[in-house]
Amino acid sequence: MGDKPKGNPSAGDKPYDPLEAWRNMRDATLDAWSKAMIEAVNTEAYASATGAMLDASLSASAPFREALEKSMVQTLQMLNLPTRADFESLAERMTHLEMRLDDIDAKLDSLSRPARADASAPKRKSKPR
Amino acid sequence: MTGLHPATLAFGQAEEKLRRLTTALTTRAAIAQTPKQLIWTLNKAKLYRYVPVVPAEKRHHVPLLLVFALMNRPDILDLRPGHSFVEFMVNKGYDVYLLDWGCPGLEDRNLKFDDYTLEYLPRAIRKLKAISGSQEFSLLGWCIGAIITTSYAALRPDDGLRNLILLTAPLDFADKETITFAKWTDPRYFDVEKILAAFGNMPAGMIEYGAKALKPVENYVGNYLRLWDNLDNPYIVEAWHAMYTWVTDNIPMAGGAFRQLIVDLYQNNRLMQGTWELRGERVDVGRIRARLLTVIAEGDHITPACQSESIHQKTGSGDKELFRSPGGHIGIMAGSGASTKTWPHIDGWLGRRSA
Numbered sequence: 001m002g003d004k005p006k007g008n009p010s011a012g013d014k015p016y017d018p019l020e021a022w023r024n025m026r027d028a029t030l031d032a033w034s035k036a037m038i039e040a041v042n043t044e045a046y047a048s049a050t051g052a053m054l055d056a057s058l059s060a061s062a063p064f065r066e067a068l069e070k071s072m073v074q075t076l077q078m079l080n081l082p083t084r085a086d087f088e089s090l091a092e093r094m095t096h097l098e099m100r101l102d103d104i105d106a107k108l109d110s111l112s113r114p115a116r117a118d119a120s121a122p123k124r125k126s127k128p129r
Numbered sequence: 130m131t132g133l134h135p136a137t138l139a140f141g142q143a144e145e146k147l148r149r150l151t152t153a154l155t156t157r158a159a160i161a162q163t164p165k166q167l168i169w170t171l172n173k174a175k176l177y178r179y180v181p182v183v184p185a186e187k188r189h190h191v192p193l194l195l196v197f198a199l200m201n202r203p204d205i206l207d208l209r210p211g212h213s214f215v216e217f218m219v220n221k222g223y224d225v226y227l228l229d230w231g232c233p234g235l236e237d238r239n240l241k242f243d244d245y246t247l248e249y250l251p252r253a254i255r256k257l258k259a260i261s262g263s264q265e266f267s268l269l270g271w272c273i274g275a276i277i278t279t280s281y282a283a284l285r286p287d288d289g290l291r292n293l294i295l296l297t298a299p300l301d302f303a304d305k306e307t308i309t310f311a312k313w314t315d316p317r318y319f320d321v322e323k324i325l326a327a328f329g330n331m332p333a334g335m336i337e338y339g340a341k342a343l344k345p346v347e348n349y350v351g352n353y354l355r356l357w358d359n360l361d362n363p364y365i366v367e368a369w370h371a372m373y374t375w376v377t378d379n380i381p382m383a384g385g386a387f388r389q390l391i392v393d394l395y396q397n398n399r400l401m402q403g404t405w406e407l408r409g410e411r412v413d414v415g416r417i418r419a420r421l422l423t424v425i426a427e428g429d430h431i432t433p434a435c436q437s438e439s440i441h442q443k444t445g446s447g448d449k450e451l452f453r454s455p456g457g458h459i460g461i462m463a464g465s466g467a468s469t470k471t472w473p474h475i476d477g478w479l480g481r482r483s484a
Contacts, residue, residue, distance in 0.1 A: 023358070030354070034346035038430070041342055042309045051318025058323045065327060084235065091236035095172045102171060102252055109259040 146360040153356060153366055158374040161204040163216045165227070169256040173231025176253045178260060179215055183222040189483035191291055192224040192261040194254065196274035199245070200336045200382040202375065203229050206271075208463050209371045217472050221480070224261055228253050232380040238329040241385035243407040246280045254288065267292035267479060268419075271462070272432065273390070276300065276400070279440065282417045284410055292482050293419040293446075294475060297458050299432045300414075301439040302398040308433055309343055314395045321391045331387040333379035343430045372463065401439060414443045421449040422478050424461065424471060431458040450478065 017023075040046055076083045082090075133141075169176035181188060195215070197203035206227065207215035218225050228250065233240060258264055266289055270278030275298030282293050305311045313319060324331065341348035359365040382390075399405035405412045421444055425434045434453070441449055454461040454471045461471045 026354075030346060030351055034344065034351065037345045038343070041345065042312065044312065047312045047315060047318045050313065051315075051320075055320060055323065058320075058327050062327065088236040091172075091234070098171050099248075099252075102169075106252075106255050106259065109256075113259070 149360050149363070149366050150356070153370040153373060156370075157378075158209065158367070158370040160209055160371050160374055161207045162210050163207045163213055163219060168226075168260055169253060171249055171252060173233060173237065174249050174253070175229045175231060176256055177227045177229065178257075179219050179225040179227070181222075181224060182219055188222045188224055189480065190263060191265050191267050191483040192226060192257060192263055193218065193267045193269060193479070193483075194226045194228060194257055196228050196250070196268060196270045196278050197230075198271060198273035199230050199386060200273065200331070200333070200380060202378055202380060203227055204378075205375050205459060205463050208375065209367070212368070212371075212463075212468065214462055214467070214472055217468065218476065221476050223479070223483070224263075226253075226257050226261075233330055233383040235329045238325070238384035240383035241407075242277065242280065242389050245386065246277050247284065247408050247410075250277060250281050251285065251288070258289065265289045265291045267294065267483060269294040269296065269475075270298065271296040272299065272458070275437075276390075276394070279414060279417070280400070280405075280407060280412045282419050283412050283414050284407065284416075286416050286418045290419045292422070292479055293417065294422045294424065294479065295437065295440070296424045296462065297426050297429055297432045298423065298437045298440070299394070301401045301436050302395050303401065303439075304433075304435045307435050308395075309430070310339070311395050313339070314391050316396055319391070321388055325384045325388060328381075328384075330381040330384045333381045336382060337377075337379045340431060368465075372459075401443070414440060415445050417444040417446055419446060420482050421446040422475070423449070423451050424475070425451065425453045426458055426461040427453050427455050428460070429458045448482075452478075 073083050073085075164180040165177040166180065167175055168178050195203065195206055197206060207213045210216065215225055215227070230245070230249075254266065257266060268278045268282070268290055270276070270293075275295040278293060279295060279298065279300060281288075282290055302308060302311055305315075314321075324335075356366065356369050359369070393399045393405055397404075400412060400414070403411065403413055403415075421441070423437050423440060425437050426432075427434070438451065441451055452474055454466075454474070456464050456466060456471075461467060
């Protein structure tokens with residue numbers, strides 16, 4: 001990491017690069033293309049076209065997806081195995097448990113804070129009775 | 130090396146370039162390397178505390194919590210050693226915490242902004258207060274993270290939030306002509322219910338496509354040409370590799386939150402209109418009293434400046450600043466100029482308000 005960057009000489013001692021003109025032309029073309037594309041994607045026509053494509057693909061795949069899901073649930077239930085819905089319900093219960101634990105943890109934190117403060121405070125000598 | 134035949138030398142250089150190219154395109158760079166401790170978890174969310182390097186007596190008194198977007202990993206805040214915002218702030222004496230939302234599974238498809246803002250974030254803050262011993266804290270929200278932190282600041286103004294920093298914050302969706310995403314998600318063309326019925330959550334791949342398609346030539350062609358042109362320079366390749374690792378590691382967005390983002394915000398602009406409700410509470414940005422710094426990226430194509438400016442007219446903060454930084458949505462915090470422009474400005478602003 002301590003080395004100086006290689007292959008990045010200053011402009012003055014830059015060796016002749018026969019491809020530089022071509023590279024400059026390429027960059028200028030890309031720049032123009034990039035600007036045109038940024039304008040193109042920021043149009044209602046593009047939004048409408050991509051929306052239609054997405055809609056078509058989702059509509060076409062929906063019946064297969066639903067059939068697959070239904071048959072998967074039936075198969076898992078037949079085999080007495082948990083389905084995705086069962087796991088989701090478990091995950092929800094786990095999160096609720098975590099929240100309860102988090103609340104208990106916070107209460108312990110608030111209880112131990114004064115105790116820690118007491119422990120670090122200078123002790124007073126008790127008066128003889 | 131001088132004794133070698135020029136052809137052998139050229140072959141060796143070409144081989145080295147090919148090795149760098151393959152490494153950059155096919156492996157993951159080591160990112161997010163700043164030492165940290167996990168101090169709290171809830172479901173997929175994790176709260177980290179970065180190990181302080183400045184002695185306690187020299188540190189700023191007010192801890193800083195970083196909140197990133199929901200659909201990307203927060204590693205961009207700690208990209209690579211020597212070029213990390215987190216590392217910079219830790220070295221400047223801040224007690225830095227990071228809330229990582231994690232990767233939602235299908236079981237999380239009903240998670241909404243309500244949950245992130247009023248369940249996860251307040252609990253993480255409660256833990257931060259317990260660990261730091263400070264009842265006051267600063268929040269930095271970036272992109273969608275800024276929507277969450279702004280809503281939290283409006284709904285819980287008395288919770289100890291002293292400073293609020295918003296980076297490239299998409300809060301105002303009124304200008305449909307300038308905001309490309311608003312055009313794409315227009316209800317005439319974009320059926321959010323159909324997508325969520327199919328996938329449950331908004332798939333990471335679709336989010337990545339959406340972000341890249343805003344600048345298609347730059348993202349699909351120019352980016353790779355930049356790597357090709359700079360294969361001789363290991364430092365540029367290293368930076369490119371780290372950024373590529375982060376850019377290609379997207380995560381899905383919970384279905385409930387995505388629905389709110391599209392319907393409530395992009396389509397109906399409810400936050401700025403003052404009609405957005407989280408768990409039955411109206412989010413009134415006029416109730417924000419924390420000191421406010423809004424950072425706008427001048428070349429931002431994802432969140433144009435018009436989305437972040439109007440908060441300054443609506444917020445009730447007495448101390449607010451709008452800072453414009455050259456660069457793009459990510460570039461202002463992770464680009465080559467970040468360490469000389471955006472980071473020092475945030476440090477300067479926050480340092481004076483963290484004593």
